[in-house]
Amino acid sequence: MAMNRDEVFGKVQEVLVDALGVDDDEVRTDSALMRDLGAESIDFLDIVFRLEKAFGIKIPREELFPAESLMNNSGFISNGKLTETGLNELRQKIPHIDLSTFENDPDINKLGNLFTVGAIVNYIEAKLNAA
Amino acid sequence: MGQKAPQRKMRWIWIDKFIEFESGKRAVTIKNVTLAEEHLHDHFPGFPVMPECLMIEAMAQTAGILVGEAKKFQEKVILAKIKKAVFFHYVKPGDTLKLEAEIESITPEAASTTGKITSSDKLIAEIDLMFSHIDQNLAGKKFPEENFVFTGMFESLLRDVLLDNANPSESKSEEK
Numbered sequence: 001m002a003m004n005r006d007e008v009f010g011k012v013q014e015v016l017v018d019a020l021g022v023d024d025d026e027v028r029t030d031s032a033l034m035r036d037l038g039a040e041s042i043d044f045l046d047i048v049f050r051l052e053k054a055f056g057i058k059i060p061r062e063e064l065f066p067a068e069s070l071m072n073n074s075g076f077i078s079n080g081k082l083t084e085t086g087l088n089e090l091r092q093k094i095p096h097i098d099l100s101t102f103e104n105d106p107d108i109n110k111l112g113n114l115f116t117v118g119a120i121v122n123y124i125e126a127k128l129n130a131a
Numbered sequence: 132m133g134q135k136a137p138q139r140k141m142r143w144i145w146i147d148k149f150i151e152f153e154s155g156k157r158a159v160t161i162k163n164v165t166l167a168e169e170h171l172h173d174h175f176p177g178f179p180v181m182p183e184c185l186m187i188e189a190m191a192q193t194a195g196i197l198v199g200e201a202k203k204f205q206e207k208v209i210l211a212k213i214k215k216a217v218f219f220h221y222v223k224p225g226d227t228l229k230l231e232a233e234i235e236s237i238t239p240e241a242a243s244t245t246g247k248i249t250s251s252d253k254l255i256a257e258i259d260l261m262f263s264h265i266d267q268n269l270a271g272k273k274f275p276e277e278n279f280v281f282t283g284m285f286e287s288l289l290r291d292v293l294l295d296n297a298n299p300s301e302s303k304s305e306e307k
Contacts, residue, residue, distance in 0.1 A: 042211040045241040
């Protein structure tokens with residue numbers, strides 16, 4: 001089903017309002033799920049379930065929010081920062097996330113800030129277009 | 132060390148029996164509310180009503196067992212999120228609650244369920260929950276080996292309905 005970016009954003013916004021109990025106007029493209037919208041780990045799973053339902057798609061584990069596998073691989077992290085190998089892995093895994101600022105200071109504590117509303121919209125758009 | 136700790140039994144069961152059970156899909160339980168429940172005398176004096184939080188617990192047990200059975204009780208199923216809990220009417224001693232839970236999604240790491248509670252066909256509550264299979268989540272954290280969620284007490288709860296499912300004709304003749 002063809003859907004433009006605004007329509008995708010509208011549905012994503014609705015999902016996040018329901019899943020996180022936030023207001024419409026708090027959900028902006030640049031809002032980070034954890035930092036700005038107060039999401040916790042279980043909320044990510046809830047969001048994935050709701051997105052699957054709202055868009056009628058399947059979202060494989062770790063495809064939309066691939067943090068866990070990165071954190072568990074010692075080769076990807078050194079001194080609390082992602083290594084070049086880790087960064088490459090991230091680029092491959094999440095083409096839907098803009099890494100341009102993060103690359104300058106790949107502090108793993110800031111990894112969570114990459115998961116923004118815009119990143120979800122990018123992911124869903126790509127997924128719908130591929131279908 | 133080396134000595135096995137006695138199995139602790141927590142008597143914290145807020146459903147009386149299963150009346151329907153469709154593996155991986157749907158479960159229905161009954162809860163009979165009675166003034167023999169001590170807490171109702173304090174909640175509230177002269178106006179006993181079942182606390183809403185216990186209705187959530189009853190739904191969590193109904194849906195949690197449904198989710199646990201779907202993976203043959205191999206996962207530690209923990210209530211992770213109350214997605215929705217809306218209450219429409221008071222529940223009083225003498226009322227029989229019917230709790231219906233359905234699995235909406237289930238994956239290796241989690242499950243979400245929808246549910247409603249009715250009493251004599253009157254809608255009492257709508258409760259949607261999320262469960263985590265904790266061994267599949269929270270990377271790096273360790274949990275005890277044994278499945279502390281599904282201890283023996285649930286087996287007896289499920290036994291009757293599973294028997295009925297296996298022998299539908301027998302249970303019918305029994306009802307006559």
